[in-house]
Amino acid sequence: MSYSKEIVEAVFSDFDKKRKNNEHQRNLRLFETYGVAPELKAIDYELSTTGLQILGASLQGKDGLEERLSSIKQRNKELQEKRAEILKSHGFDIDYTDMKYECDKCQDQGYVNEKMCSCLRTALITRQLESSGVGQLILGQGFENFDLTLYPENTRKDMSCIYEDLKGYANNFTKNSPNLLLVGGTGLGKTHLSTAIARAVIEKGYYVIYETATNVFSDFENDRFRDRYSGEEPVSSKYMECDLLIIDDLGTEVITNFTVSCLYNLINTRLNKRLPIIFSTNLISKEIVKLYNDRITSRLFGDFEIKKxxxxxNRKIK
Ligand SMILES: Nc1ncnc2c1ncn2[C@@H]1O[C@H](COP(=O)(O)OP(=O)(O)OP(=O)(O)O)[C@@H](O)[C@H]1O
Ligand SMILES: [Mg+2]
Ligand SMILES: [Zn+2]
Incomplete structure (x- = not known):
């Protein structure tokens, strides 16, 4: 599992709020019952001293300890029963004033025996889905609703191979997975399968960012004019750090010396760190060579698996 600092902090703070709120809600319920049945207060006070009574009993020595402990236990049981009766007589459930958790497994701690609870995992994944940039696309564009019959018969076999390859890529994803370059004309399902990969890889617990080339470069541009001394981390650093970076529509950005140098730097940094990138583009090889410099194209054609x-x-067909 790996997530950005912001995601982890946000989720931990949610859990913290959740626990405080559980406590607050329980206190409200408790005071509600004290309002209608004030005799509960004395019972609760006595129950809260059980620990002290046990300690006191032990300090009196071993002689007769068992009897003393069993009488404390007996008294405790009676108080609990009385408490339940009072609650019932006022129409409350007997567990009305117990703590209530969203997740009973970990009592909203996020961990059970130092292992991450499924609720924490789900919260991290949900946050990551929300902040991955895939947004609403993720809902309608999964592997499960990718329809191979939309492709004309002469291309269906190739597209079926690509589909299986990309599904396998997502299912077997690791930080050392290969880089991919998805190329092809408009409406052929590149974005659809990119977002399907994003979702599947996020669900495996990886830190994934999906963004269009235009937005990526505009983040780099903004960082360029950012106050260097503000102490804030550049927005674009996430593109260098995430486990999987998916950049859609490469070639639709306004191409300048600055964006080309950013692209080179981005590819190079991630190649050195062995962190994969997936690009999708409408550009054909010739256009790629024309638009970007040799240093970029040699990497795109040498270090990326090309899926044509x-x-x-399919936009029109659908
Ligand atoms: N094989 C498919 N099965 C189901 N829906 C598809 C398929 N291919 C494309 N679509 C749908 O058609 C629309 C266009 O597809 P998509 O956005 O993936 O195309 P694209 O290759 O990214 O095109 P562009 O190059 O214009 O960005 C989307 O709504 C997508 O869900
Ligand atoms: Mg697209
Ligand atoms: Zn849990």
Whole structure:
């Protein structure tokens, strides 16, 4: 599991709030019952001294300890029963004033015996889905609703291979997975499968960012004019750090010397760190060579597995 600091902090703070709120809600319920049945207060006070009574009993020595302990236990049981009766007689459930948790397994601690509870895992994944940039796309564009029959027969076999490859890529993803370049005309399912990968890899617990090339470069641009001494981390550093970076629509950004140098730096940094990138683009090889410099194209063609999408525009067909 790896998540950005912001995600982990946000989720931990949610859990903290959740625990405080559980406590607050329980106190409200408790005071509600004290309002209608004030005799509960004395019972609760006595129950709260049980620990002290046990300690006192032990300090009196071993002689007769068992009897003393069993009488404390007996008294405790009676008080609990009386308490339950009072609650019932006022129409409350007998567990009305117990702590209530969203997750009973970990009592909203996020961990059970030092192992991460499934509720914490789900919270991290949900946060990561929300902040991955995939947004609403993720809902309608999964592997499960990718329809191979939309492709004309002569391309279906190739597209079926790509589909299986990409599904396998997502299912077997590790930080050392290969880089991919998804190429092909408009409406062939590149974005659809990119977001399907994003979702599956996020659900495996990885830190994934999906963003269009235009937005990525505008973040770099903004960082350029950011106050260097503000102490804030550059927005673009996440693109260098995430486990999987998916950049959609490469080539639709306004290409300048600055964006080309950012792209080179981004590819190079991630290659050195062995962190994968997936690009998707409408550009054909010739255009890539024309738009970007040799240092970029040699990496794109040398260090990326190329997946060529074919068919007719599924946007129109659908
Ligand atoms: N094989 C498919 N099965 C189901 N829906 C598909 C398929 N291919 C594409 N679509 C749908 O068609 C629309 C266009 O597909 P998508 O956005 O993935 O195309 P694209 O290759 O990214 O095109 P562009 O190059 O214009 O960005 C989307 O709504 C997508 O869900
Ligand atoms: Mg697209
Ligand atoms: Zn839990």
């Amino acid at each position: 999408f074919s068919g007719c525009d």
